[in-house]
Amino acid sequence: MNVLVYIEVRDGEVKKASLESLSEGHRIASASGGAVCAVIPGANLDAAVAAAKGHGAAKVFTNDSADLANYVPEGYLASVVEAASQCNAEVVLLGATSQGRDLAPRVAAKMGVMFLPDVTKISTDDGLVATRPVYAGKVNISLKAKELPVVISTRPNTFDLAANEGAGELVAISPEFNAKAKVVEVVASGGEKLDVAEADRIVAGGRGLKEPENFKVLEDLADSLGAAVGASRAVVDAGWRPHSEQVGQTGKTVGPTLYFAVGISGAVQHVAGMRTSKVIVAINKDADAPIFKLADYGIVGDAMEVVPALTAALK
Amino acid sequence: MNIAVLVKLVPDTAAQIRLNSDHSWIETRDLNWVLSPYDEYAAEEALKTAEAQGGEVTAITYGSDASAEALRKALAMGAHKAVHVKKDGFTDLLGTANALANVLKDGGFDLIFAGYKATDDDCAAIGQMVATLLDIPCITEVNKLEVGDGTLTANREIEGGHEVVEAPLPCVITAQKGLNEPRYPSLKGIMMAKKKPIDVVEADDVAPRVETVSMGYPPERPAGKIVGEGVEAVPELVRLLREEARVID
Ligand SMILES: Cc1cc2nc3c(=O)[nH]c(=O)nc-3n(C[C@H](O)[C@H](O)[C@H](O)COP(=O)(O)OP(=O)(O)OC[C@H]3O[C@@H](n4cnc5c(N)ncnc54)[C@H](O)[C@@H]3O)c2cc1C
Ligand SMILES: Nc1ncnc2c1ncn2[C@@H]1O[C@H](COP(=O)(O)O)[C@@H](O)[C@H]1O
Numbered sequence: 407m408n409v410l411v412y413i414e415v416r417d418g419e420v421k422k423a424s425l426e427s428l429s430e431g432h433r434i435a436s437a438s439g440g441a442v443c444a445v446i447p448g449a450n451l452d453a454a455v456a457a458a459k460g461h462g463a464a465k466v467f468t469n470d471s472a473d474l475a476n477y478v479p480e481g482y483l484a485s486v487v488e489a490a491s492q493c494n495a496e497v498v499l500l501g502a503t504s505q506g507r508d509l510a511p512r513v514a515a516k517m518g519v520m521f522l523p524d525v526t527k528i529s530t531d532d533g534l535v536a537t538r539p540v541y542a543g544k545v546n547i548s549l550k551a552k553e554l555p556v557v558i559s560t561r562p563n564t565f566d567l568a569a570n571e572g573a574g575e576l577v578a579i580s581p582e583f584n585a586k587a588k589v590v591e592v593v594a595s596g597g598e599k600l601d602v603a604e605a606d607r608i609v610a611g612g613r614g615l616k617e618p619e620n621f622k623v624l625e626d627l628a629d630s631l632g633a634a635v636g637a638s639r640a641v642v643d644a645g646w647r648p649h650s651e652q653v654g655q656t657g658k659t660v661g662p663t664l665y666f667a668v669g670i671s672g673a674v675q676h677v678a679g680m681r682t683s684k685v686i687v688a689i690n691k692d693a694d695a696p697i698f699k700l701a702d703y704g705i706v707g708d709a710m711e712v713v714p715a716l717t718a719a720l721k
Numbered sequence: 722m723n724i725a726v727l728v729k730l731v732p733d734t735a736a737q738i739r740l741n742s743d744h745s746w747i748e749t750r751d752l753n754w755v756l757s758p759y760d761e762y763a764a765e766e767a768l769k770t771a772e773a774q775g776g777e778v779t780a781i782t783y784g785s786d787a788s789a790e791a792l793r794k795a796l797a798m799g800a801h802k803a804v805h806v807k808k809d810g811f812t813d814l815l816g817t818a819n820a821l822a823n824v825l826k827d828g829g830f831d832l833i834f835a836g837y838k839a840t841d842d843d844c845a846a847i848g849q850m851v852a853t854l855l856d857i858p859c860i861t862e863v864n865k866l867e868v869g870d871g872t873l874t875a876n877r878e879i880e881g882g883h884e885v886v887e888a889p890l891p892c893v894i895t896a897q898k899g900l901n902e903p904r905y906p907s908l909k910g911i912m913m914a915k916k917k918p919i920d921v922v923e924a925d926d927v928a929p930r931v932e933t934v935s936m937g938y939p940p941e942r943p944a945g946k947i948v949g950e951g952v953e954a955v956p957e958l959v960r961l962l963r964e965e966a967r968v969i970d
Contacts, residue, residue, distance in 0.1 A: 477884070479859070504879040508861045511846035514815065515853035520930040521814050523844045535934055540842050544738040545747065548934040586858035587888035590874075594882040601880040607968075631969065649864065649899040650878060655734050655840060656758055656898045664968045675734050681939070685966045687958070693947070700942055703961055707951035715952040719959045720969070 407438040407530060407554070410495035411463070412486055412513075413446040413454050414505050420457045422604070423501025423562035430528060430565040431499045432462035432572075438530045440496070442572070443467065445489035445579075447482045449475040459574030461567070465493060467577045476589040477505055483512045484583035490517065492577070495555055497534065502559040504603075514557040522549060522558045542655045542678030562603070563661040564682075595650060600634035602651055607664040610636030610653055610680070614669020614690060614709055618646035623713045624668060630720045636660070636680075638670045654679035669709045672697030689713065722776030722868075725825060726767040726800065726834040727848070728760040729782060730791035731841040744936050754787075756794040759836030761903035762896035767834045768799045769901060770868050777801040779828065783820050785809050789919060796914035797906035803917065808924040813931050818850035820924040826855055830891055832873075837862050837895040848895035858888040864899035 409431040414421040428444060435442040444458035447469040458466045467489035474481050486509070490498050498513055500506040502524045514521030526546070527537040536558055537548040602608055609628040611621055621635070628635050637647035639654055653660055655675040665683035670676060672688070672695055680686070681700065688701035689712050698704045705712050732738065733753040741748045756764070767778045780795035782788055783806040792803035806820050825833060833852075838845035845861075852859030864883070865876040871890055876883045878897055906914070948954045948961065962969045 483853070504862060504877075507845050508849060508877075511814075511818075511844075511849040512853045512859075514846075515818060515850040519815070521844075521846055521850070522931070523814075523846055538843075539939070541732070541738040541747070542734065542840065542843065543939060545740065545936055546939055547936050549931040550934045551931055553930050587860055587886050587892070589884045589886050591885040592879075592882060593885065599881065603880050649897075652898070664962070664966075673735075674737075678734075681942070685962070685968050686942075686945070687962070698945070698947065700945070702942075702945040702966065703958055704945060704947045705949060705951070705954045705958055706947060707954070711952050712955060715955045716958065719955050 407434060407496045407534070408440040408494050409435045409442045409497045409499060410486070410490050410493055411442060411444050412498070412500040412506070412509070413444050413458050414501065414503060415446060415448045415451060415454045418450045418453055420454045421501060421503055423503045423506065423560070425457060425461050425567055426562065426565040427499040427501045427560045428458060428461040428463065429568040430560060431497070432568065432570050434497060434528060434530050441493070443489065443493040443495070445486050447474050447485035455574070455576065459572050460569060462570030462572040464573045465575045465577055467492065467579050469579050471580065476592060478585050478589070479508065479512060479587060480583045480585050482509055483516055484581040485579060486513050487516050488579050488581040490555070492579070497555060498557045500559045502561050506559050510557055510559040517555065517557065520551060520553065520556045522556060524561050525558050526561050526564045528558065542675070543681055544678070561661070595648070602634045602636045602653060602660055603658045605634035606662050607631050607633035608636045608653070608660060608662045609633045609666040609668065610638065610670060611641065611668045612638035612670030613640040615641070620710060621646065623710060623717070627666070627713050627717045630717050633664070638676050667697050667701065668713060670697055671695050672700060722771060722774045722831050723829055724767045724771050724776055724778045724832045724834065725828060725830045726760070726764050726778060726780050726795060727782070727821060728764060728780050728791040728795045729757045729836070729839045730754050730788045731757045731839055734758065734840055740936055745933065746936070754790060756791055757836050757839045757841070759838060759840070759896055759898070762898060762900045763834035763836050764795050764798050764800065765901045765903040766866060766894070766896055770832065774868060779804060781806065781821065781824060783808060783817055783924060792919055793914050794906070796917050797911045798904060799910060803919045805919050805921045806924050807921055811929055812927065813929040814844055814846050814850065815930065816927045818847055818854060819927070821847065822851045822854035824922055825851065832868065832890060833893045835893065835895045837897045848893050852893035857891050857893060859893040859895070860886045860888060861895040862897040863894050864897045866894060866900065
């Protein structure tokens with residue numbers, strides 16, 4: 407199967423989720439006797455081209471234009487569709503980042519093909535079968551494509567990165583498009599803060615922290631671990647933390663290597679967003695809190711005592 | 722302003738989801754069904770916009786007879802009209818998007834709201850697919866919206882910040898949490914919703930382009946351990962994270 411992988415670039419940097427997709431694309435293409443290509447719309451693409459080559463791309467389609475420096479849905483869409491046609495892609499892969507989530511369904515609709523979103527496993531042993539979590543991860547479903555091509559988005563932090571040197575033959579494309587929505591500004595939420603959706607370690611707090619000011623101790627712990635701060639919905643709805651930090655069914659779905667749940671009870675809607683974390687640590691003063699059923703390690707105690715001690719011990 | 726909102730009925734987010742005996746689908750019998758939470762944000766924004774600018778809100782759903790309950794819930798919140806695009810049995814995403822786009826295309830809508838994702842299939846796809854099929858702009862995961870004269874400005878959440886996006890009307894907006902606080906239907910609203918007519922449109926019968934191979938539960942997490950109580954347990958926790966889990970240096 408020929409596979410096309412979309413490579414997302416932001417501020418000259420390649421998204422890890424894209425390289426995960428490309429690694430998986432390389433695996434599928436190799437397993438089924440096809441080639442893997444990459445498509446990169448944007449501006450300032452050198453690092454991305456090198457990364458695509460270093461992760462196995464036989465061809466790299468670039469649409470390098472100052473007009474595409476910010477995300478332009480129609481321009482990026484046209485680029486992916488054009489590259490898919492030039493490389494006879496039977497599978498188009500995108501990482502399910504916020505941009506990938508926006509773009510992937512458009513690609514499927516434009517190509518008039520099926521879309522399989524937020525996939526956690528792909529098999530080509532007997533046709534193309536993709537597994538994806540549904541009902542907030544309470545159930546997994548495996549779906550077989552009855553027709554190719556298909557568009558698939560891969561869940562970030564799920565597929566392993568694999569270095570594979572590809573030929574990386576460059577093909578410049580510049581398909582026509584009609585920009586409809588325009589990004590007029592990209593606003594960073596302040597500082598060098600890591601985003602929970604991308605962090606490999608997360609320190610999340612809930613109502614058990616008692617007051618918004620007490621999140622300072624979580625921020626200190628996060629700093630000492632190089633982690634992002636996350637939050638339960640209870641503290642987001644109370645206005646203590648921004649929604650961008652919320653983890654769960656109506657927040658972000660995360661799968662970091664290490665997740666601390668501090669003063670979080672472990673409601674199903676919260677667990678939905680973090681249950682695939684590799685190692686979960688719970689700190690809660692109630693030994694019967696449901697979060698302890700999920701946690702690999704737990705400490706029963708007061709967050710305001712345990713967390714500072716933990717930060718100190720890690721220094 | 723002529724506004725549409727796409728709504729879907731889903732199991733309550735607190736529900737335990739069980740598979741049926743042959744694991745071909747979920748057991749639906751004892752479930753409590755609600756309007757998908759993001760569709761509540763979508764419906765609220767549709768109603769707010771209609772109130773501010775004048776105009777009507779049409780709620781649209783695609784699915785079986787039972788799924789039309791989503792329309793009653795949207796009507797109870799205050800939607801003026803409802804269209805049920807009727808289809809029984811399993812469809813795929815493209816089929817759903819095509820059926821909705823077919824109904825929307827002749828509706829003369831200035832604005833179409835959808836949820837960012839439906840909390841059953843978690844696809845986060847229909848809004849963008851419908852917009853692409855209709856060849857109109859779409860802004861996803863919107864948590865702030867200002868509708869002007871023939872144009873709109875929206876904030877869309879991205880990793881580590883947000884984008885400010887401008888688009889002409891007509892446009893599809895998918896609603897993220899934070900956009901607004903959805904209203905609760907009033908008793909009067911609920912009573913009136915029962916009387917409002919629902920237009921029924923038969924959807925084309927399209928064979929799904931995917932088939933379900935299997936369904937299953939995610940692997941259980943191995944039982945964890947309580948390391949201890951209070952500050953005394955901290956050194957042991959640090960040791961375990963370093964030596965057993967090997968997740969910190
Ligand atoms: C449609 C819908 C969607 C939802 N989506 C989400 C979502 O995306 N994310 C989400 O998180 N929730 C979501 N919820 C809400 C969810 O049901 C819970 O209400 C919420 O997760 C509870 O947050 P919490 O754990 O911080 O608070 P609580 O449940 O109040 O738990 C607080 C915990 O802190 C502990 N505690 C108290 N004092 C201390 C102390 N001094 N030290 C240590 N521990 C202490 C308590 O023992 C308790 O376990 C959703 C709900 C609905 C209906
Ligand atoms: N069957 C449907 N009928 C009407 N609207 C739908 C349907 N499925 C999805 N939608 C809309 O599209 C949004 C995203 O759904 P999904 O792409 O399935 O996650 C939902 O929040 C609804 O607004």
